[in-house]
Amino acid sequence: MSNLYVYVFVICLILTSCTNKKKQYSFSFSDNYNEAIIPARFDNGRVYIPVSVVKKDIISDNLEECTYYFLFDTGTSEMVIDSVLNENDCFSIKYDNSFFRRIHTPAGITYSYPSFINDRSPLKIQIGSSFFDISECEIMDYAGRRNGILPAIQLGTKSIININLFQKYVALLSIIQNKSDSLSFVIEPYTSAPCVEDTLFVNNNDSIIAINGKFIMDIGMARGLTLSEEAKTKFPSLYCQDVIYRTANKGNDIVKFQQTPTINVHLKNISANVNIDFSRQMPPGITGVIGNAFLERINFAIDYQKLQLHYDVIPELYFPYRSESNSVKKWGVIIANIKMKVSDKVDYSLQIVQLIKGHKADLAGVELNDQIIEIDSKKVGVNLNDSLLMENVQNAESITIRKKNGRLIILD
Numbered sequence: 001m002s003n004l005y006v007y008v009f010v011i012c013l014i015l016t017s018c019t020n021k022k023k024q025y026s027f028s029f030s031d032n033y034n035e036a037i038i039p040a041r042f043d044n045g046r047v048y049i050p051v052s053v054v055k056k057d058i059i060s061d062n063l064e065e066c067t068y069y070f071l072f073d074t075g076t077s078e079m080v081i082d083s084v085l086n087e088n089d090c091f092s093i094k095y096d097n098s099f100f101r102r103i104h105t106p107a108g109i110t111y112s113y114p115s116f117i118n119d120r121s122p123l124k125i126q127i128g129s130s131f132f133d134i135s136e137c138e139i140m141d142y143a144g145r146r147n148g149i150l151p152a153i154q155l156g157t158k159s160i161i162n163i164n165l166f167q168k169y170v171a172l173l174s175i176i177q178n179k180s181d182s183l184s185f186v187i188e189p190y191t192s193a194p195c196v197e198d199t200l201f202v203n204n205n206d207s208i209i210a211i212n213g214k215f216i217m218d219i220g221m222a223r224g225l226t227l228s229e230e231a232k233t234k235f236p237s238l239y240c241q242d243v244i245y246r247t248a249n250k251g252n253d254i255v256k257f258q259q260t261p262t263i264n265v266h267l268k269n270i271s272a273n274v275n276i277d278f279s280r281q282m283p284p285g286i287t288g289v290i291g292n293a294f295l296e297r298i299n300f301a302i303d304y305q306k307l308q309l310h311y312d313v314i315p316e317l318y319f320p321y322r323s324e325s326n327s328v329k330k331w332g333v334i335i336a337n338i339k340m341k342v343s344d345k346v347d348y349s350l351q352i353v354q355l356i357k358g359h360k361a362d363l364a365g366v367e368l369n370d371q372i373i374e375i376d377s378k379k380v381g382v383n384l385n386d387s388l389l390m391e392n393v394q395n396a397e398s399i400t401i402r403k404k405n406g407r408l409i410i411l412d
Contacts, residue, residue, distance in 0.1 A: 036128070036162075036171040036172050037169050038050065038169075038170045038172065040072065040168070040169065041069055042165070042168045045293060046071060046072075046219075046220065046222050046292065047071070047072040047165070047219055048070065049069065049070055049127060050067050050068070050127075051067065051068055051069070051126075051147075051150055052065055052066070052125060053065065053066050053068070053091065053123065053125055054124040054125070065090075068147045068148070069147060070147050070148045070149060071146060071147075071148070071149045071150065072152060072170065072219060073149050073150065073152065073218070073219060074151075074152045074153070074192075074193045074194060074216075074218055074219050074220065075191045075193045075218045075221070076149055076151045076192060076220075077151055077153055077154075077192035078136060078137055078138050079125075079137040079138070079150060079154065080137065080138045080139075080149035081093065081137055081139055081147075082139075082140060082141075082142040082147055083139050083140065083142070085147050091123075093123070093137065093139065122134055123135075128172050129172075130155070130158055130159065130172060132154060132158075134154075151192065152302065153187070153192050155172060156303075156304030156305070157304070158172075159172035159174065160172070160173040160174070160176055160303045160304075161173075161301065161302045162301040163295075163300055165219075165292055166314050173301065176301055176303065180311065180312040180313075181269065181310070182308050182310050182311070183196050183198070183268070183308070183309045183311070184196075184307060184308060185217070185307055185309055186307065187304075188214075188216055188286065191216060191218075191283055193216040193217060193218055194216070194217045194304075194309060195214050195216050195286070196215050196217065196309070197213070197214045197215075198212075198267060198268070199212050199267075200265060200266065200267050200288065201266040202235075202263060202264070202265050203263065203264040203265075203266075204235060204237075204263065209234050209235065211227070211231055211234060211287060211288070213286070213287025213288065214285060214287055215267075216283075216289045216290065217295065217302075217309065218289050218290065218291055219291075221292065222292050222293065223274070224265070224272060224276070224290075224291055224293035224294045225265055225274050225277075225288060225289070225291065225293075226278070226289040227276055227277075227278055227279070227287065227288040228278070229278055229279070229280050230287075231287055231288060232258075238260060240259060240260055240278070241259055241260075241356055241358070242256070242356075242358070243256070243257055243258065243259045243355070243357065257277045257279055258278050259275050259278075261275065262274065262275055265294065267294075269313055270294070270297055270298055270311075270313055271297070271316070272293065272296075274293045296314075297313065297314055298311040298312060298313055298314060299312045299314060330394070331359070331360055331361050331393070331399065331411055332356035332358075332359025332360050333366065333393075335351065335352060335353060335393055336350075336351060336353045349371050350372040350373075350380050352366060352367070352368055352369065352371075353368065354368075355367070355368055361401075361411060364411060365403075366401055366403075367403065367404075369404070370402065370404070370409075372393065372401055372402075373400055373401070373408075374398075375393060375396045375398075375399055376396050376398055377400075397412060398411065399412075
């Protein structure tokens, strides 16, 4: 009889464990949950969503479909298409490049060309199993470095968006079950991003500093936390290092900011060890921007209709204490696999996109846009994704960098 009790007890433990795991990582118990998952890509701390473009051929009247991966972003309200990609037959959207629009972002001011598509024949796109008609978009000069940007708020008109950066999936849901914690938000007018008004707590040299204000949730930002220059006054003795950073668009190539070493930050019951950087270009009334290095600590669902962000905290044991990545500590750089168009041919280049001033690479004469051509004396493979390339650079004993003038710099 005692064996029967043990057997029942073990079965209960297994069922409880499975239920908790499901609750922890999923917002739906429905059988068709997997059908709602979008095959997203996660590279360099950002989310990329497959966008299928459907266009009718004028001559044959047949439907043509092309699929491209777009950066998934909560910080914009309109779809953005790269000017190089727009030359593809699936787009070919006409726009006036003499008229541009200034866009305020935490990284600075960027420029885009607004394009109005014929409402009677809108651009049809498919995300997962959902279809959307796009009658207005932005054309941006990414020079082929990025296909474009897909705004989360447009998907939020039809679905609740479940994002799990830790397990690397995105799902479009019709309902939310097994709700855990929730935050109310408003739509920030300059960026159209979810904006939470609350208090952040920062552990600074054994003292806890409270920062009250409005914080944007930005899944288009790989970094952890950006604060305004005003908020920096709360940290009189905080050590910062100077960083220069290259954005993807041509309108605002170089951004300079100061960044802290890894520091512990709390919001409600969410805790993460992240770098904090400071920006002079914050949207009006905004104290900070929370990015993916922080948001990866939660499995969250954005309900744009009810203005609620539901979330479950992922246990701390999955996140050992995070210090600066080896590529930053060892070389003082952050890299990206950049797509370029050269003589009507698309090619890839592993380039320096962020540089720590006064660190090894900077002192050796390395500059932004310089190209890494060898890792441990082996030529760089362009077919690797950003995360794997970054890992190779982090673990390397030496890297060879080619400058624009052809000069080679070897760091070891």
